Amino acid sequence: MRDSKSTARLQAPPPDTTPLNAVEWRVERAPVAYPRAIAEMEARVAGIRAGEFPELVWLLEHPALFTAGTSARPEDLTGLIDLPVFPTGRGGEYTYHGPGQRIAYVMLDLRARGPDVRVHVGRLEAWLIATLAEFGVAGERRDDRVGVWVRGGTGDAKIAAIGVRIRRWVSYHGVSLNVAPDLDHYRGIVPCGIRDHGVTSLAALGVAATMADVDAALRRTFGDIFGVQD
Numbered sequence: 001m002r003d004s005k006s007t008a009r010l011q012a013p014p015p016d017t018t019p020l021n022a023v024e025w026r027v028e029r030a031p032v033a034y035p036r037a038i039a040e041m042e043a044r045v046a047g048i049r050a051g052e053f054p055e056l057v058w059l060l061e062h063p064a065l066f067t068a069g070t071s072a073r074p075e076d077l078t079g080l081i082d083l084p085v086f087p088t089g090r091g092g093e094y095t096y097h098g099p100g101q102r103i104a105y106v107m108l109d110l111r112a113r114g115p116d117v118r119v120h121v122g123r124l125e126a127w128l129i130a131t132l133a134e135f136g137v138a139g140e141r142r143d144d145r146v147g148v149w150v151r152g153g154t155g156d157a158k159i160a161a162i163g164v165r166i167r168r169w170v171s172y173h174g175v176s177l178n179v180a181p182d183l184d185h186y187r188g189i190v191p192c193g194i195r196d197h198g199v200t201s202l203a204a205l206g207v208a209a210t211m212a213d214v215d216a217a218l219r220r221t222f223g224d225i226f227g228v229q230d
Contacts, residue, residue: 022054023054023055023056023057023108023222023226024053024054024055024056024057025056025057025059025219026056026057026058026059027059027060027215028058028059028060028061031060031061031062031063031099032060032061032062033062033063034062034063034065034067034084034086034088034097035086037058037060037062037105038088040058041058041105041107041172041173042172044056044107044172045107045167045170045172048107048109048170049109049167049168049170055107055108055109056105056106056107057104057105057106057107057174057218057222058104058105058106058107059102059103059104059215059218060103060105061097061098061099061100061101061102061103061211062097062098062101062103063098063099064083064096064097064098064099064182064185065083065084065085065086065096065097065098066083066084066085066086066094066095066096066097066188066189067085067086067087067088067090067094067095067097068085068086068087068088068093068094069088069090069091069092069093069094069095069163070089070090070091070092071091071092071093072087072092072093072094073093075190076093076094076189076190077094077188077189078187078188078189078190079188080187080188081184081185081187081188082188083096083185083188088173089165090163090164090165090173091163091164091165092146092163093190094189094190095161095163095176095189096181096185096186096188096189097176098181098182098185099181099182100178100179100180100181100182100201100203101176101177101178101179101181101201102176102177102179102211102214102215102218103174103175103176104174104175104176104177104218105172105173105174106124106164106171106172106173106174106175107170107171107172108120108170108171108226109169109170110166110169110170110171111169111170113226113227115169117164117166120164120166120171121146121162121164123225123226124162124164124174124175125141125146125147125148125162126225127175127218127221127222127225127226128148128160128162128175128177129141129148130221130224130225131177131214131217131218131221132148132150132159132160132177134217134220134221135202135207135209135213135217136207137150137159137202137205137207138150138151139159139160142156145158146161146162147160147161147162148160148162150200150205152198152200154198155198156198157198157199157200158198158199158200159177159178159199159200159201159202159205160175160176160177160178161175161176162174162175163175177202177214177218178199178200178201178202178204179201179202179203179209179211179214180201180202180203180209181201183199183200183201183204186199202214
């Protein structure tokens with residue numbers, strides 16, 4: 001995933017220090033169908049905008065599938081892996097979702113936090129980097145590529161993707177972090193339109209983290225970046 005209106009930055013944005021009520025956290029134990037996730041996010045965004053619901057971080061996995069962002073190009077769907085393809089309103093190109101990948105859909109009210117898409121994407125990147133550091137993994141930004149990357153013997157590999165949509169300054173969609181997915185599925189697409197670099201996961205890096213471990217790390221690091229404490 002990536003935001004088509006944003007570029008990665010080498011410098012982290014300032015943390016969000018706006019005093020706000022605690023953000024709700026929700027964790028799904030079973031894979032969530034993509035159409036259901038979109039419908040629930042749309043409803044939640046409307047509720048946040050209307051002041052009827054609190055902000056939400058929704059942690060889940062999807063069944064194996066590809067999503068096509070607003071900049072997806074047909075030639076980047078290779079046909080080597082046959083999975084369902086879902087058009088989606090987030091920015092960016094094709095990406096993969098599936099079991100073993102932690103999705104965090106982040107629904108925040110940017111009217112209070114600062115109506116700046118680039119700053120929001122930068123905070124998502126900083127959150128992922130801080131989470132990876134909890135496992136001894138050095139996640140990095142790249143000035144020409146959105147997402148979080150790690151260095152390896154064969155060059156850069158992407159370990160986490162970012163794709164956001166903003167509706168009347170309430171954010172949704174979010175991030176995906178590769179914990180232990182089937183990386184072979186990525187052969188079905190050119191991930192985020194980037195042909196020159198690979199993909200990796202915590203498992204591929206030799207980190208034996210469970211999804212519960214990752215969820216705990218995401219929650220621990222969230223407050224430092226987004227200014228919200230339990």
